[in-house]
Amino acid sequence: MSATTPAARRYHGPIQGLIFDWAGTLVDFGSFxxxxxxxxxxxxxxxxxxxxxxxxxxxxxxxxxxxxxxxxxxxxxxxxxxxxxxxxxxxxxxxxxxxxxxxxxxxxQYSDLIPGALAVMVQMRARGMRIGSCSGYPRVVMDRLLPHALQQGLRVDHAVATDDLKAGGRPGPWMALANVIELGIGDVRACVKIDDTVPGISEGLAAGMWTVGLSLSGNETGLTLAELAQLTPSDIETHRAAASARLTAAGAHFVIDSIADLPAAIDAIEARIAAGDQP
The missing domain is CATH 1.10.150.240 (Putative phosphatase; domain 2)
Incomplete structure (x- = not known):
């Protein structure tokens, strides 16, 4: 979005929708x-x-x-x-x-919730946000994953599998945009795509959304929660820095450790919107 976009055509409201990836983002710490x-x-x-x-x-x-x-x-x-x-x-x-x-x-077997996911969902829904999701998984896998997540208390408003759409999946924008349509959100600039992979960040950018990358919980670091807990703070920072660099290079507007840190990122995005920024 050009910085010269007329003010009347810019989006000025709050974030309305969050579009989450699954493995490494909501479930499956380390994306295994x-x-x-x-x-x-x-x-x-x-x-x-x-x-x-x-x-x-x-x-x-x-x-x-x-x-x-x-x-x-x-x-x-x-x-x-x-x-x-x-x-x-x-x-x-x-x-x-x-x-x-x-x-x-x-x-x-691999898809336990990532710590903080349920609490963040509660907070975001309390702020009026709708919860969408999409994945590189095909529908037959999503149909197994969604009930497992629900048993753990995690519910999304919509989920798109990579073979649901004729256009295909990432890094194209189609799964993210399908969520926008299904959730009834009026402006893509009111949405945030949250993902742990470079193609997932590209997906959100192609859809015209804000993007948040996850540095420690997903594919870019690729460690289980137990493995990460065994590292020294210095080693964790090394992993964080390397993953953040790759996700930032892909175009992520913000990079956080895991979904547990999302509320602060949403606050920062809404502050940028209030200041006139666009994704």
């Missing part, structure tokens, strides 16, 4: 459900994938994620050595077919 299952799916084809490699394309739809993994130079080399040819779309289809039932089976 997607990554570990991808590692296991590739292992079934005799291909070793490291956790760091699995995390690189995180945030994409899972078919796209698998394809992007196969294009990483070292992964492509391993595939070529084992099968004598580069990975093709039919191979991606086969990997996805192996991945999907594993993901459905295991998603709840």
């Amino acid at each position: 459900a997607p990554t570990q299952v991808l590692i296991d799916a590739f292992a079934g084809f005799g291909i070793r994938i490291s956790m760091a490699e699995a995390r690189l394309p995180m945030g994409l739809a899972k078919w796209d994620h698998i394809q992007a993994l196969g294009k990483q130079p070292e992964v492509a080399r391993r595939w070529q050595e084992r099968f004598g040819k580069p990975m093709q779309d039919l191979d991606v289809d086969a990997l996805y077919a192996a991945f999907l039932p594993l993901q459905v089976e295991r998603v709840a």
Whole structure:
């Protein structure tokens, strides 16, 4: 949004809607459900994938994620050595077919709520905000995840899966915009996209929203809550700084540690709106 936008055309009100990612944002501290299952799916084809490699394309739809993994130079080399040819779309289809039932089976196992999620939801609803969400998960996985989250007390007003829309998923704006339509929000500039991945930040920016990145709870740091608790303050700061740098470079307006810190970020965004800023 240009700084020269006439004042009459700028958005001046409060934040109306929050669009959350799921793994690494609301549930699954460290975002392990997607990554570990991808590692296991590739292992079934005799291909070793490291956790760091699995995390690189995180945030994409899972078919796209698998394809992007196969294009990483070292992964492509391993595939070529084992099968004598580069990975093709039919191979991606086969990997996805192996991945999907594993993901459905295991998603709840990894998807405990991230500390602070319930309290933040209560606060944001009390301020009149509607709660949307979207994910790189396909609908069949979301249909397993949503009841598990509800059992823990977490309810969203709308959830979009990556295969719900013909247009596709991240980094395009479509899932975020589908939430805007369903929630009945009149201006995308009244929305905030909260995500732990670079494609998720790109999604929010493409939709014209404010964006908040999560540095410690999600994919960019990639540690469980217990693992993070074992680190020294200096080591935690190293992880925070590296993750924040990547998310900021992607265009995040604010970067916080986890959803527990979101209320302060929303206050800061509303202060910027009151000062005339736009996303």
